[in-house]
Amino acid sequence: MEYDAVIVGGGACGLMCAAQAGLLGKRTLLLEKNDKVGAKILISGGGRCNYTNLHTDIHNFVSENPNFLHAVFSQWTVDDTIQFFQSFGNIIGQEKTLGQLFPQSNKAKDIVGVFTKLMYETQQDIWLQAEVKTIAQDGDAYTLTVLHEGATRHIRSDKVVIASGGLPIAKLGASDFALRTARKFDLRVVDTAPALVPLTITGKDADWYASLAGNAVFSRVANKQISFEENILFTHWGLSGPAILQISSYWKAGEVFTINLLPHFDVQDLIKQERAAGGRRTVSQLLQAHFTRKMVDALGKFLPIDLKIASLSKADAKLIWDTIHHFEVKPAGDKGYDKAEVMRGGVATDELQAKTLESKKHKGLYFGGEAVDVTGWLGGYNFQWAWASGYAIAQDL
Template sequence: MEYDALVIGGGACGLMCATQAGLLGKRTLVLEKNDKVGAKILISGGGRCNYTNLHTDIENFISENPAFLRSAFAQWTVDDTMDFFKQHGQITGEEKTLGQLFPKSNKAKDIVAVFTKLMYETGQDVWLNTEVVSVSPVDDGYAVAVVKAGKQKMVHAKKVVFASGGLPVAKLGASDFAIRMAKKLGLQIVATAPALVPVTITGKDAPWYASLAGNAVFSRVYNDKIAFEENILFTHWGLSGPAILQISSYWRAGESFLINLLPTADIEQLIKKERNAGGKRTISQLLQPYFTRKMVEALGKFLPIDLKIASLSKADAKLVADTVHHFPVKPAGDKGYDKAEVMRGGVSTDELHAKNLESKKYKGLYFGGEAVDVTGWLGGYNFQWAWASGYLIAKDL
């Protein structure tokens, strides 16, 4: 069978690429290591799939060159994503927190079904349980070595698309295959690391965090680069929750960040108001309306919570404000790729044409999705990049 392109990976980018290619009258072969396509889509958003974000902008992405995204998001917009799923799957979106768009059905499988239906209708082929071993340039394109049903085969195509994702969630077939092949071909790679990942706390502070396991607190988590206001979640091994996952993408080993545990109020003003009312309540009583009893008790490690406000010295008042609004955290590390939502880094955007994501050095070789040095925030941004990159590549096949 002659194909216009081989697509390595049946995830978000690969499925969009093959589907759009089919709608343009082209034939692709999708090579997927799992026994089904869209494995990571199916578990996203707790199985509900936040398939885009209404506020998508290049500022919501980490890359050595965020401006590289301008072309992609001009060619495939959030409206295009919404229209695509509505037209081909009768999927209408429902906005949840901070612009996240979920299918009204709350079923990620409905998103995957759009692609499988269209690929069938347009005659795209899919080889499941197929591992790609190598991709080598040859005179008339590329020779791709695969292992299918325990047997090695060679497949040839003029064009090859790397849409094989990154390292997070190995049990779903994640790998660094695209990165390894890009390195082998001499392409520049931006250092990779887990992103959108929980952080761990060890040492003398570990028991304090563990004692609060299960407590969620709406907070402002920040460093000198950025700030996020969402929930944090205390765990037996450290911190998780949306705000922690977000800041993790901007955190490096050895660094610290700060947490404002009460971004909706000003402790100094609350203390002042309490003093004016006689200051009979204790710090513990002052904090109780804002935190769980367990959280207030835990803060007693750092604060004189049984002291009455009227007895607070200026130093004590400052200590309370600093602890609540500027709580310092120095993680020992993170939970790694198995718990990370995405991978940071990847094939450098300097190696790719912005208009179609084709390699500048190898004609007919494309990289999209997570394999590229483009990492979105939590909340549907990475899907929008996957759809956009798949579309850009498909137009050029």
């Protein structure tokens, strides 16, 4: 069988690429290592799939060159994503918090179903449990060595799309295949790291965090680059929750970031108001209006929570403000790729044509989705990049 392209990886980018190629009248072969396509789609959002974000902009992405995204996002917008799933799967999006869009059915399998139906209708081929061992360039074409159904097969194609994802999550078939392929073809790879990942705390403060396991606090988490306002979650091993996952994409080992535990209030103002009313309540009673009793008791490690407000010195008041609004955290590390939602880094954008994502050095070789140095925030942004990059590549096949 002659194919216009071979697509390696049946995740979000690969599926969109194959579906869009089919709509253009092209024939592709999609190679997927798992026994089904869309494994990460199916578990995303707790099985509900936050498939895009209404507020998508290049500023919602971590990359050496976020401006690179303009050329792809101008071809495929959030509206295009919404219309695509509505037209081909009758999927109506419902907005949750912060622009996050989920299917009304709350079923990630409905998203995957759109692609499998389209690929069937446009006669795209899918090989499941097909592991690509090597890719070699042979003149103007590429030869892929594939282990499939117990046999080693050799597939030749003028165009190959690497959409095999990043390093998270190994049990879903994640591997470094895209990175190894890029390096083999002498393409620069930006250093990779887990992103959107929980952070660990060790040492003398570990027990303090563990004692608060299960407590969620709406906070503003910030470093020198950026800040996020969402919940943080204390765990037995450190910190998680949306705000922590977000800041993790901007965090490097050894760095300190701060948490404002009460971002919409000023503790100094609360103390002044209490003093004006006589100051008879204790610091503990003041804080219990905003935190759980367990959280207040834990803050007693740092604060004079049993003192009456009227008795606070200036130093006491400053200590309370610093602790509540500028709580410093120095994580020991992160929970690794198996707990990360995405990978930071990847194939450098300056190695790829901005409009088509084709390698500048190797005609007919494309990289899309998580394999590229484009990492979105939590909340549907990475899916929007995957759909858009798959679409952009398909236009050039």
